[in-house]
Amino acid sequence: MAGTNPLIRDRDVDFQLYEVHDAEQLCKLPHFAEHTREIFDLWLRSAAKLAREQFYPAFKPMDEKGAELIDGRIKSPEGMAELFDAAVDLGLITAARPESVGGSQLPLTVSVVGYLYLMAGNSGAVGYPLLTAGAAHLIESFGSEALKATFMKRMYAGEWVGTMSLTEPGAGSGLGDITSTATPIEGREAEGAHHIRGSKIFISGGDLDFRDNIVHLTLARRPGDPPGVKGISLFAVPRLRPSAGLEDPSNEDAGEGEIAVEFNDVHTSQLIHKIGWKGLPSLGLSYGEADDCVGWIVGEPCRGLSYMFQMMNEARILVGANGTATASAAYHQSVDYARERKQGRSLDPRQKTKEPIPIIEHPDVKRMLLRQKAIVEASMCLVMTASRYNDVAEHGANEGDRKRARMILDILTPITKTFPAERGFESTSLALQIHGGYGYSSEYLPELWFREQRLNSIHEGTTTIQGLDLLGRKVVANMGQSLMVLMEEIRADIEVARKDGVDEALCEAVKIEVARVGGLTQVLGQRGMSGDVLGMMAHSHDYLCLFSNFIVAWQWLRMAGAASRGLTEAHDPDSEAFYRAKLEAARYWIRTELPDNARLAELCESNEDSYLKVPDSAW
Amino acid sequence: MTKILVTVKRIPDPDENLKFANGGLDLSSVKWVPNAFDEYAVETALRLAEDVGSKKTKHAEIIVLSICPAKQRQHMTQFLAMGGDRGVIVDANDADYDTAAIAKMIAKVAQDEGVDMVITGKLSQDNEGNQVGQRVAALLGWPQACFAAEVDWDQGSNSLKVAREVDDGVETKQVPLPALVTVDLRVVLPTSVRNGINPADHKFTDGPRLASLRGITMAKRKKVKTVTPADLGVESAGGEKTTTINKPAARAAGQMVGSVEELVEKLATEAKVL
Ligand SMILES: Cc1cc2nc3c(=O)[nH]c(=O)nc-3n(C[C@H](O)[C@H](O)[C@H](O)COP(=O)(O)OP(=O)(O)OC[C@H]3O[C@@H](n4cnc5c(N)ncnc54)[C@H](O)[C@@H]3O)c2cc1C
Numbered sequence: 001m002a003g004t005n006p007l008i009r010d011r012d013v014d015f016q017l018y019e020v021h022d023a024e025q026l027c028k029l030p031h032f033a034e035h036t037r038e039i040f041d042l043w044l045r046s047a048a049k050l051a052r053e054q055f056y057p058a059f060k061p062m063d064e065k066g067a068e069l070i071d072g073r074i075k076s077p078e079g080m081a082e083l084f085d086a087a088v089d090l091g092l093i094t095a096a097r098p099e100s101v102g103g104s105q106l107p108l109t110v111s112v113v114g115y116l117y118l119m120a121g122n123s124g125a126v127g128y129p130l131l132t133a134g135a136a137h138l139i140e141s142f143g144s145e146a147l148k149a150t151f152m153k154r155m156y157a158g159e160w161v162g163t164m165s166l167t168e169p170g171a172g173s174g175l176g177d178i179t180s181t182a183t184p185i186e187g188r189e190a191e192g193a194h195h196i197r198g199s200k201i202f203i204s205g206g207d208l209d210f211r212d213n214i215v216h217l218t219l220a221r222r223p224g225d226p227p228g229v230k231g232i233s234l235f236a237v238p239r240l241r242p243s244a245g246l247e248d249p250s251n252e253d254a255g256e257g258e259i260a261v262e263f264n265d266v267h268t269s270q271l272i273h274k275i276g277w278k279g280l281p282s283l284g285l286s287y288g289e290a291d292d293c294v295g296w297i298v299g300e301p302c303r304g305l306s307y308m309f310q311m312m313n314e315a316r317i318l319v320g321a322n323g324t325a326t327a328s329a330a331y332h333q334s335v336d337y338a339r340e341r342k343q344g345r346s347l348d349p350r351q352k353t354k355e356p357i358p359i360i361e362h363p364d365v366k367r368m369l370l371r372q373k374a375i376v377e378a379s380m381c382l383v384m385t386a387s388r389y390n391d392v393a394e395h396g397a398n399e400g401d402r403k404r405a406r407m408i409l410d411i412l413t414p415i416t417k418t419f420p421a422e423r424g425f426e427s428t429s430l431a432l433q434i435h436g437g438y439g440y441s442s443e444y445l446p447e448l449w450f451r452e453q454r455l456n457s458i459h460e461g462t463t464t465i466q467g468l469d470l471l472g473r474k475v476v477a478n479m480g481q482s483l484m485v486l487m488e489e490i491r492a493d494i495e496v497a498r499k500d501g502v503d504e505a506l507c508e509a510v511k512i513e514v515a516r517v518g519g520l521t522q523v524l525g526q527r528g529m530s531g532d533v534l535g536m537m538a539h540s541h542d543y544l545c546l547f548s549n550f551i552v553a554w555q556w557l558r559m560a561g562a563a564s565r566g567l568t569e570a571h572d573p574d575s576e577a578f579y580r581a582k583l584e585a586a587r588y589w590i591r592t593e594l595p596d597n598a599r600l601a602e603l604c605e606s607n608e609d610s611y612l613k614v615p616d617s618a619w
Numbered sequence: 620m621t622k623i624l625v626t627v628k629r630i631p632d633p634d635e636n637l638k639f640a641n642g643g644l645d646l647s648s649v650k651w652v653p654n655a656f657d658e659y660a661v662e663t664a665l666r667l668a669e670d671v672g673s674k675k676t677k678h679a680e681i682i683v684l685s686i687c688p689a690k691q692r693q694h695m696t697q698f699l700a701m702g703g704d705r706g707v708i709v710d711a712n713d714a715d716y717d718t719a720a721i722a723k724m725i726a727k728v729a730q731d732e733g734v735d736m737v738i739t740g741k742l743s744q745d746n747e748g749n750q751v752g753q754r755v756a757a758l759l760g761w762p763q764a765c766f767a768a769e770v771d772w773d774q775g776s777n778s779l780k781v782a783r784e785v786d787d788g789v790e791t792k793q794v795p796l797p798a799l800v801t802v803d804l805r806v807v808l809p810t811s812v813r814n815g816i817n818p819a820d821h822k823f824t825d826g827p828r829l830a831s832l833r834g835i836t837m838a839k840r841k842k843v844k845t846v847t848p849a850d851l852g853v854e855s856a857g858g859e860k861t862t863t864i865n866k867p868a869a870r871a872a873g874q875m876v877g878s879v880e881e882l883v884e885k886l887a888t889e890a891k892v893l
Contacts, residue, residue, distance in 0.1 A: 010650075039835050042697050046829040053826070086824070091832030104832045572638060572648050 004336060007051055007120035007329045011578060012377065013044060013113055019562040021384050026107045031098075031395035040110045043091070047114035050086055055121030058083060058279075062124060063448055066278030067208075069271035074207035077279050080125060081210035087118070087129040088158030094133070101140055101148075102156055108314070108387040112321055116380070119325035123452050124279025128161060128205050134315060135162025135217045139236060142299035142307050145249035146191065151215050151236050153255030161208060165200045165216040165237070165285060166308070172202075173465050175305060176229040180220035180287065182295055191246055192297035196220055196237050197288035199269065202459075206283035207239070207268045213261060214239045216285065218295060219304050226302070234304035235295035237287065239266045246296065265293035276451035313409055316417035316460055317386050323420030323456040324379035330431035330449040331372040338365055338434050359434070368430040374556070374585045374593070375427040379420035381555040386416040407482035408489060411474045412551065414466035419548045421456030422463060428453045467540035470547060475521050476528075483521060487514055490554050493561075500561035502583075506590045510557050513550045513597060520546070520601050527607070538612055539604040546600040553594045560586035621679040621796075622734040623664045625703065626725055626755075627657040628713065629687055629694040630745040642863035653694040656740025658701075658827040659802045664738050665702045665828070666812035667772050671821050678774070678814055679735075680704050684728055686713040686721060689845050699838035700830035706843035707732070709851065716848070717857030722754035727851040729759060734797070736779070741766050741801040752801035762794040768805040772814045 017023040017040065027035045058079045068075045087093070095111040097103025118126040136155035139147050154160040171177040180198025198220060200206075207214065216237045225231035240261035247254040270284030287293045299307055338360035346357050359365045389412065392405035432439035432446035439446045457463045475483045491514060498507050524543065528536035563582035570576045602608075631637070631649040638645040661683065668679035683703040685695050689710035699706055709724050716724075729737050737759075742749040756763035764781035768789060771780040778795045784803045794800075805811060809822040830838075848854070876882045887893040 034836065034839075036839075038693055038696055039839070042693065042700060042830050042835045043832050045697075046831065046835075050829055082824075086829075089831050090829055095832055104836055106832065572645070574636075575648060 005056070005329060005332050007056060007332065008048070008113075008117050008325065008380075009328075009332070010048065012380065015559075015562065015566075015578075015582075016380055016384050017110065017113065019566060020381060020558055021109060021388055023107065023109050023388075026109060026388070026391055029391075029395050029397060031105065032107050032391075035106065035110075040106075043095075043106070044110070044113055044117070046090055047092075048117045050090055051117035051121035054083060054086055055118050055125055058125060059122040060445065060448065062122065062279035063276070066124075067271065067281035069268065069281075072268055074209060074268060074271070074281055074283070076208045076210050077124075080128070080208070080279065083122070083125045084128055084158070084161075084210055087126065090114075092118070092126075092129045092133075093136070093158055094156050097133070097137070097140070097156065101152065107391045108317070109384055109391055112317065112383060112387045115318065115321050116325045116328070116383070119322045120329040122279060123322055123326060124277045127277070127280040128208070129158070130318060131164060131205055132158070132160075132162040134311065134318075135164060135215060137314075138217050138234065138307060138311060139298060141310070142234070142303075143236065144192065144296075146246040147236055147296055147298060149249040149251075149254035150242055150247045150259075151238065154213075155215060159211065160213040160215055160238075161205065161211045162215045162217060163203050163206050165203050165206070165218040167200060167202045169199065169201050173462060175219065175232065175308075176227075178219050178221060178232055180218065182220040182222050182233060182235055182297070184222065185294070188245075193245075194220075194222070194235060194295050194297060195288060195291065196235060196293045196295040197291070199287070200285040201270075202272065202282045203285050204277075204280050204282055206281070206285050212240060216266065217298070218287070219308070220295070222301060229305050231302055232304040233301045234298040234307050236298055237266060237293065237295035238264055240264055241294050265290050275454065276448070277455055312460075313386075313390060313413045316413050316466075317383060317390065319456050319460045320379065320383045320386070320416040320418075320420040323424035323453065324376065324383050326449050326453045326456070327372065327379065327420065327424035327427040327431075328376045330428040330446055330453075331369075331376045333445055333449075334372065334431035334434040335360075335369060337438075338369065341436075343436075365434060368434055370585060370588050372427045372430050373581070374589045375420075375423045377559065377582075377585060378552045378555045378589065379424060381559055382412075382416050382419060382552065385555065386412045404485055407478075408486045410477065411470070411482050411486050414461075414470040414474065414544070415548050415551050417460060418457070418463050418466045418544060419552060421453070423548075425450075425453045425457065463544070464541065467544035468537060471524065471540045471543045472537055475547075476525050480521065480525070483518070487518060490514055493554060493558055497557045497561040500564045502557060502560045502564055503587070506557065506560065506586060509590050509594060510550075510553045513553060513594065516597060516601055517547060517550050520604055523605055534612070535607050535609070538609060539607075542600045542603050546597045546604075549594050549597050549600075553590050556586040556589045620677075621668075621736070622682060622732060623667065623679045623736045623738060624682050624684055624725075624729050624732060624734040625657070625660050625664045625698070626737070626739045626751070627661065627683055627685045627694060627698050628654045628740075628743050629685070629691070630654050630743055633744050637866075639864065639866050642865065643861070644864055651691065651694070653697055654740055654743045654745070656742060656744070656802065656804075657694075657698075658740075659804065659807050660738045660740045661698050661701055661703060662807050662827040663767070663770060663800070663802050663812050664736075666823055667736075667770065667814045668702075669814070669817070671817045678816060682707060682732055682734065684725060685709070686711055686716070686724055686848075688712055692843070695843060696835065696838045697830050699841045699843075700834035701828055702834065703841070705841055708843055708845045709848060710845050711848050715856050716853075717859030718748055718750045718754060719859070720848070720853050720855065720857035722751050722758055723853050724848055724851045725751065725755045726758035727853070728846075729755070731851075736796060737761075737799040739799070739801045741803050752799055756799040759797070759799070761797050761799050763799045763801070764792045764794050765801040766803045767800050768803055769811045770800060770802075770806065770813070774815050 024037050026032045062077045094103035095106045096108050099105050132155050136152045139152040155162050182194035185193045218235045218237045219232050241264040243260040243262045267286045268283050269286040272282040341359050342356040343359050389405045389409040396402035428449045435446050438444045494507050524536045563579040567579040629651045632652045664681045668677050670676040681703045683698045683706045686709040695706050739752040766784040767781045768784050769782035780793050783790045807826050
């Protein structure tokens, strides 16, 4: 495997963090006041090193030989134990958690870059620490002190691992149809103990061999609770339960050291064979086969889905980060390959040589590279934009700032999840294409990234679900106020880009989209309000694509602004080239991809509905 | 407690292309990184000091020393984040001083701090001088063991057994403390460093450890003392001067030859080496 792939380019990280997103500004907020650029840089250096020297070399071997199911237990991929230890030592699990729970209180804007490096190195391997962080975060936010002491502390310390256990065979996108049950255990109501029964499917990292215990954050329904989404509760269900019940949080050393545990009747029923992410097995889990599975309720009954929704923004940003990271690794590989592979002669009559030239000199190969660059870097920018709004939404200086950021983040989330996944898939496909026949061969990496990337359109809510969320919920929420706030922000950024000297035509093109998106949202909203909900929502995908193109154009305008500023101060040819390339990528996006919005808007406005008209029997 | 002084240096990122200007290197836009051999030196010290059975027990205090502009000390923070206990910075542009002057500063700090061991990288990757460690040992009048691949600390006899990389293999030397060690690449293999307390077969993670997030935030709270060369009695930059640094001439394109005969012919007539 070529060792030279940077996975994510350090120079791009600096550009994004300090020239586009002004990450140092975040250190002025009280919550981040302990941090400095030096801390950010040193940690990211460690993360990059870990990604390049340990996670990435294990990537292809893990794909070739993933996890195995042997006698009901999972044998984790070779080397996973060391990678998990290293991620724990690095501080990955608690990077963004507050000091009060032993975290480092890093802004998500910065910690997400650490995740990006590791995801680009090995998506599956970084899944374990990130899932553990997500599961423990649920307990931190909603769980009792006893749950925090018993489970959260050990998970944040990396001693126990966590999963998200939502999906069932009959309930994927529609989690309201969950059938797993939780029956209160008589006499143990105060601790919130329930007997859990049911089956889950696709649970990532649901069993492993490098830690003893796994805590499944599980959705289930209690008897008598309302049907549908309103009757779902959240439970912490460990594979091994503490024999003496939950720990007493008032004990000073609660949550530290070993405690006696016993089997909790959680079984691995199935290892799903799949096309990627083989380092992180997807499992069928079966709870309570012997009626002896105990789960502890997290928070209030019937709030399970609403708790999940509160964590959704962050979880979806991470999927977007994965899409970005995967596309980035593939992009860099294809740049390398295009420089080295010689094929064909130059079309340029001034070229004297009659030898084959590196394919990077062919215009159409350049087109494929620039499209990747435009997608990868905008995805990265988008992920960081969303992360920054997330930081301000949670830790902003005042309620006004926090609320504004929350409104914008809510709209950006489905796009941050979807764009890097969908366009990132096209981007990895181009990386494969640049490798020609070798790209189709499993001796080379692009087909692996291609397979890995495909998941990002499916998990954490499919692309369809994101489209429904954007059009049906986010842009119409609070009478369109969130959308207005977002548009204000974008308009202000267009003016900043103008002042920075970005090409007027590009600024104008984005401005036109502000009006187009606003107008179209009204048209579709009114169609829905007038009773034609199907006519509105049938265009949710068109709308999602159009909105994404627009949001990405905004990202490119911001990057173009930063690049223009950088150019005025750049003294060496390398930095000049760096900034010029950014300006060209911005131009590419706005001139080549953004115009598709006219077509998409027309489809929505004219209510083009061919797919609804095909008779069911004719498919 | 035993004190170990580790010397560290920042260098232009060796993975990046060098830029030349006016008969020297253009360092204006360079990315500074820690010298890799100094990472090995710090890792060696950490392994000597560590008790793998108990995080709270330590067998040595590790003092990290760097000669660098006081404001550009990110490498110092990194080494403190890895686990160094405190730092000393000699506020000066190290490139302005020759190796003899640098060695004098280090020797003086070692004396002032009363350390038992000095550990340095075998060389710095920028100019590959390979002189500083040896000079410091001479100035201090201490035994030295250079190019260490393995280090065994016998706390009972207060000595180090050092396996050194030499041209024809590995040579083992026993040096009484105080002593100076310069380290080579293999010293960071999982079982290369032993302190007599940790189980002899204990496997450390391969390579120098990464600075963890917790370590980095804690490093900010560790003490770093700043002194000047004059404080250390070094008034002159030394006698060595760099006249110019130029890019080596580009290598001419190679030739493909059709046969062994043609090769021999060309070597004899064109290259005139036969
Ligand atoms: C590798 C992998 C890892 C996973 N990890 C986890 C995990 O750790 N924990 C966990 O709980 N789950 C996990 N999942 C499950 C994942 O979240 C679900 O697969 C996903 O939510 C889709 O559900 P489904 O598979 O049942 O598809 P379905 O919901 O059956 O969807 C099938 C198709 O119908 C569409 N569709 C569904 N509903 C609607 C609707 N209302 N309107 C329009 N179209 C609709 C979908 O978009 C999709 O195209 C994982 C899945 C995979 C493949």
